[in-house]
Amino acid sequence: MKDYAEPLARLIEELKQLPGIGQKSAQRIAFHLERAPREDVERLARSLLDAKDKIRLCSLCNNFTDTDPCRFCADSSRDHQLVCVVETPYNVVTVEKTREFHGVYHVLHGALAPLQGIGPEQLKLQNLMERVKRGEVRELIIATSPTVEGEATAVYLSKLFKPLGLRVTRIAMGLPVGSEIEFADEVTMSKALEGRREM
Amino acid sequence: MPVVETEAVVLRTHRLGETDKIASLLTRSLGRCRVAASGAQRTRSRFGSALEPLSYIRAWVFERENRDLQRLNSAEVIESFFSIQRDYRIQVATQYLAEVTESFLPEREVNERAFRLLLAVLRALKSSGEVTRPLLYFNYWMLRLGGFLPHLNQCGRCGTSLGEAGAFYGQGSDGLYCAECRRPATPVEISRQARAMGETLRGSRLEDWLRRQEAPAGAKQLRLFLEEVIQTHLERKLVTRALLAEEI
Ligand SMILES: [Zn+2]
Numbered sequence: 087m088k089d090y091a092e093p094l095a096r097l098i099e100e101l102k103q104l105p106g107i108g109q110k111s112a113q114r115i116a117f118h119l120e121r122a123p124r125e126d127v128e129r130l131a132r133s134l135l136d137a138k139d140k141i142r143l144c145s146l147c148n149n150f151t152d153t154d155p156c157r158f159c160a161d162s163s164r165d166h167q168l169v170c171v172v173e174t175p176y177n178v179v180t181v182e183k184t185r186e187f188h189g190v191y192h193v194l195h196g197a198l199a200p201l202q203g204i205g206p207e208q209l210k211l212q213n214l215m216e217r218v219k220r221g222e223v224r225e226l227i228i229a230t231s232p233t234v235e236g237e238a239t240a241v242y243l244s245k246l247f248k249p250l251g252l253r254v255t256r257i258a259m260g261l262p263v264g265s266e267i268e269f270a271d272e273v274t275m276s277k278a279l280e281g282r283r284e285m
Numbered sequence: 286m287p288v289v290e291t292e293a294v295v296l297r298t299h300r301l302g303e304t305d306k307i308a309s310l311l312t313r314s315l316g317r318c319r320v321a322a323s324g325a326q327r328t329r330s331r332f333g334s335a336l337e338p339l340s341y342i343r344a345w346v347f348e349r350e351n352r353d354l355q356r357l358n359s360a361e362v363i364e365s366f367f368s369i370q371r372d373y374r375i376q377v378a379t380q381y382l383a384e385v386t387e388s389f390l391p392e393r394e395v396n397e398r399a400f401r402l403l404l405a406v407l408r409a410l411k412s413s414g415e416v417t418r419p420l421l422y423f424n425y426w427m428l429r430l431g432g433f434l435p436h437l438n439q440c441g442r443c444g445t446s447l448g449e450a451g452a453f454y455g456q457g458s459d460g461l462y463c464a465e466c467r468r469p470a471t472p473v474e475i476s477r478q479a480r481a482m483g484e485t486l487r488g489s490r491l492e493d494w495l496r497r498q499e500a501p502a503g504a505k506q507l508r509l510f511l512e513e514v515i516q517t518h519l520e521r522k523l524v525t526r527a528l529l530a531e532e533i
């Protein structure tokens with residue numbers, strides 16, 4: 087990294103730590119920032135720190151928020167007995183985009199992934215368990231990804247919560263909308279069959 | 286530039302940028318290698334479920350000489366191990382297999398026996414639902430194929446036959462010690478019955494062994510010892526090992 091002046095080299099190194107950013111993208115962003123007006127860079131730096139300082143986890147659902155409880159948990163027009171469990175805060179956004187879900191959320195901040203050292207202990211479950219034990223939850227909709235990790239997590243959660251007397255459901259898995267059946271592999275097809283419904 | 290068709294087992298994947306994935310594969314004809322799969326993060330990816338952990342697939346790899354990252358053109362599932370991993374116990378076990386395979390086998394070295402071993406152990410997990418013996422068998426043969434299997438009936442230090450007497454090991458051991466040679470750092474005793482299982486492991490096929498009898502006492506002891514030896518040779522901590530210890 088001797089090719090660049092020290093402060094620039096350091097910036098590139100920092101940018102490379104971000105997800106999805108390699109050497110080339112880091113250089114491009116760094117050069118862009120160098121050419122940009124100072125106030126633009128200041129605004130970016132301020133918003134980075136602002137987000138870092140003001141955003142925390144909702145004490146009820148673990149979503150990223152600047153108020154506690156978050157706007158979903160604080161919204162009395164939503165059904166608080168219906169909880170959609172997701173892996174990450176941006177999955178909340180994905181579900182919200184449908185405009186068809188009117189319950190509240192719980193964010194796990196991960197899925198069971200032994201290779202990354204993530205077992206049941208590492209999932210953020212304690213506050214969900216408290217909500218359930220207070221009798222505040224009627225149904226859990228498990229909306230983890232249709233991957234090995236997401237499925238293992240879903241099964242683990244259902245074993246944990248079903249004995250407590252609430253309904254536990256899993257979002258349907260199967261063929262993506264707009265795809266052709268002939269290209270589906272055995273796992274996708276068997277999940278689609280498993281998740282079939284009455285018409 | 287040639288496209289190579291090969292069977293493979295997916296060891297793990299991670300995201301690359303916004304749409305791609307990198308997959309670490311144990312292939313039959315190229316050995317262990319890493320491939321980039323473009324678009325694999327998309328919901329409608331052409332790879333479907335083929336790149337889920339431990340899938341047994343047919344892969345078409347665009348081989349780039351002298352590059353450590355190859356390109357995966359396409360892949361199809363031969364046999365899926367998706368459903369068995371819904372059980373967290375099995376998920377931990379399979380990911381342990383993946384981690385050891387990935388760290389134990391050198392890149393780009395064809396190893397037919399290791400490939401068949403991994404597949405046999407995955408199938409045993411699937412058909413039996415038992416975890417201890419499949420993992421024991423895997424540990425034993427991984428060490429044996431690598432030339433690291435310690436004597437189970439001889440002290441690793443003085444060479445005395447262990448016989449009826451106790452045998453001991455500890456963190457960082459690569460063999461067993463007799464009562465004379467044991468040190469405070471080797472506190473774990475392993476039974477004679479556990480050591481005697483070496484015969485069975487060497488002489489039987491895993492599926493026959495699983496069918497023939499219940500898991501014998503001592504299987505777990507021996508599994509844990511061989512796990513320690515594997516870790517000693519890798520010279521680093523296995524991430525999945527702590528989680529495995531909590532479950533099995
Ligand atoms: Zn909330």
Ligand SMILES: [Zn+2]
Pocket residue numbers: 440441442443444445462463464465466467
């Ligand atoms: Zn000795």
